[in-house]
Amino acid sequence: MISAERIPNNVGLSSNKRLQRALEHWQPKYIQWWKDMGPQGFQDYHQVYVRTAVSVDPSGWAHFEYVKLPEYRWGIFLADPVHDRRIGFGDFMGNPVWQEVPGEFRNQLRRLVVTQGDTEPASVEQQRWLGQRCPSLYDLRNLFQVNVEEGRHLWAMVYLLHSYFGRDGRDEAEELLERQSGNRDKPRILDAFNEPIENWLDFFMFTMFTDRDGKSQLLSLSESSLDPLSRTTRFMLTEEAHHMFVGETGIARILERTCQLMKQAGFSGDVRALGGIDLDTLQKFINLWFSLSLDLHGNEVSTNAASYFANGLKGRAYEDKWDDHRVTEAMYELEMLAEGKLERRHIPMRTAMNEVLRDWYVGDCLAGVTRWNKILERHGFSDRLRLPDRKFNRGIGMYSSVHFDPHGHQLSDAEWTRRKHEWLPAPEDREYLLSIQAEPVYEPGKFANYIAPPQRGVKGQPVNFEYVRTEL
Numbered sequence: 339m340i341s342a343e344r345i346p347n348n349v350g351l352s353s354n355k356r357l358q359r360a361l362e363h364w365q366p367k368y369i370q371w372w373k374d375m376g377p378q379g380f381q382d383y384h385q386v387y388v389r390t391a392v393s394v395d396p397s398g399w400a401h402f403e404y405v406k407l408p409e410y411r412w413g414i415f416l417a418d419p420v421h422d423r424r425i426g427f428g429d430f431m432g433n434p435v436w437q438e439v440p441g442e443f444r445n446q447l448r449r450l451v452v453t454q455g456d457t458e459p460a461s462v463e464q465q466r467w468l469g470q471r472c473p474s475l476y477d478l479r480n481l482f483q484v485n486v487e488e489g490r491h492l493w494a495m496v497y498l499l500h501s502y503f504g505r506d507g508r509d510e511a512e513e514l515l516e517r518q519s520g521n522r523d524k525p526r527i528l529d530a531f532n533e534p535i536e537n538w539l540d541f542f543m544f545t546m547f548t549d550r551d552g553k554s555q556l557l558s559l560s561e562s563s564l565d566p567l568s569r570t571t572r573f574m575l576t577e578e579a580h581h582m583f584v585g586e587t588g589i590a591r592i593l594e595r596t597c598q599l600m601k602q603a604g605f606s607g608d609v610r611a612l613g614g615i616d617l618d619t620l621q622k623f624i625n626l627w628f629s630l631s632l633d634l635h636g637n638e639v640s641t642n643a644a645s646y647f648a649n650g651l652k653g654r655a656y657e658d659k660w661d662d663h664r665v666t667e668a669m670y671e672l673e674m675l676a677e678g679k680l681e682r683r684h685i686p687m688r689t690a691m692n693e694v695l696r697d698w699y700v701g702d703c704l705a706g707v708t709r710w711n712k713i714l715e716r717h718g719f720s721d722r723l724r725l726p727d728r729k730f731n732r733g734i735g736m737y738s739s740v741h742f743d744p745h746g747h748q749l750s751d752a753e754w755t756r757r758k759h760e761w762l763p764a765p766e767d768r769e770y771l772l773s774i775q776a777e778p779v780y781e782p783g784k785f786a787n788y789i790a791p792p793q794r795g796v797k798g799q800p801v802n803f804e805y806v807r808t809e810l
């Protein structure tokens with residue numbers, strides 16, 4: 339039996355019996371899903387040193403302990419309310435925020451909550467085999483930390499569905515456990531969440547680029563006029579920051595090791611001969627995960643996005659930094675693809691809100707890549723990693739009908755087919771990565787050859803701490 343005491347929460351669960359019963363009904367299905375679709379091979383006796391949110395104040399959400407993963411205490415937390423909060427953008431600007439869902443926006447809000455919720459279990463499913471190939475116990479623990487928090491983010495969205503969307507919401511909460519990443523009949527909603535994450539380079543790129551779309555989307559939802567959605571997503575952002583840390587530092591540590599191996603290889607760049615990951619492969623995985631994550635921001639021109647903004651459902655990242663919050667007159671200059679030709683056109687900014695958020699996202703990614711390049715610079719290499727043009731390898735939006743190279747030059751279908759593996763991972767790149775990750779590293783303080791140790795451990799613990807314990 340689940341009780342308010344057993345689910346850490348700050349939403350007064352024990353005084354809302356209807357909601358408590360609804361979550362009691364959902365909880366065993368969630369645990370079953372976690373056991374079936376969560377980390378494979380780590381469901382029984384492994385104890386993992388993880389952070390569990392027990393309240394929203396800084397000491398409460400940074401509580402560390404060893405837990406068996408299925409016994410993790412998934413909780414429901416909303417950031418503290420803001421006194422007299424007002425709608426900050428769109429047509430209803432200045433009105434008090436909503437504590438209930440207005441009937442006329444119910445479908446749109448449900449769609450946003452379901453789309454957000456769907457990504458969370460999807461990512462756990464995508465990553466479920468990685469524990470079998472981990473580069474260290476430190477990394478294994480970080481993977482599981484990310485996984486349990488994605489599970490908690492699912493709880494956050496299920497809480498909203500159960501609390502504010504009635505019968506439909508309960509049905510949607512069930513379906514969140516029924517769709518499966520990569521399943522042909524019942525796939526996850528957004529494309530990037532159906533891609534397999536089979537090796538640790540995929541994982542680090544995913545947490546760098548795809549979790550950063552999580553940041554974009556959560557920032558824009560945290561502006562929402564629906565106050566419970568805003569408060570839920572504000573707290574989720576604190577956890578999201580750690581996921582991006584895992585991705586950015588994971589790649590930084592691979593790059594550090596690559597630089598060491600490049601020197602050992604006599605500056606030939608042939609680090610594969612020494613079991614490392616070469617710069618070309620790193621670049622291909624950047625190209626892949628950046629472009630997939632650009633797609634997650636939706637179409638460049640979107641009437642959905644315009645109406646989310648007009649109705650105050652979804653704002654821009656850091657809405658208060660903009661001057662004009664109604665955006666009724668402003669235009670946005672976009673590189674449009676019309677009849678196969680690119681030309682710059684001005685369109686109403688409201689319809690370009692997905693693109694505005696994508697701009698913020700690209701800037702945030704660029705800052706991360708610039709930090710990676712400092713590692714190459716420090717080692718004295720002139721090579722640099724870069725983001726591909728945003729038209730490259732798109733599956734959603736107007737650029738998806740034509741092919742572009744990473745510099746944004748248009749290509750014929752034939753040339754794209756001939757050259758795409760110069761820019762995107764080829765089957766042999768994936769085979770190589772699996773070959774160097776064939777054996778997991780489970781010895782405390784040891785690291786796989788292709789990655790450098792972190793500069794420090796977790797929560798003041800040493801790097802060689804036993805972050806995952808096997809206790810039979």
Ligand code: BYC
Nearest residue numbers: 453457461528529548549552555633634635636637640642
């Ligand atoms: N894949 O008007 P548009 C995270 C569809 S990640 C497939 O642009 P909309 C996390 C769209 O469904 C953040 N289909 O659409 C990270 C629509 O189809 P229908 C997740 C796509 O809805 C790591 C049509 O195209 N959060 O948290 O305004 C680990 C029209 O397009 C895609 C959110 O996504 C796609 N990529 O914009 C764990 C926030 N893109 O219905 C977690 C909530 C578009 O016409 N979602 N379509 O057949 C939204 O804000 C919006 O739904 C989107 C798309 C920005 C995603």
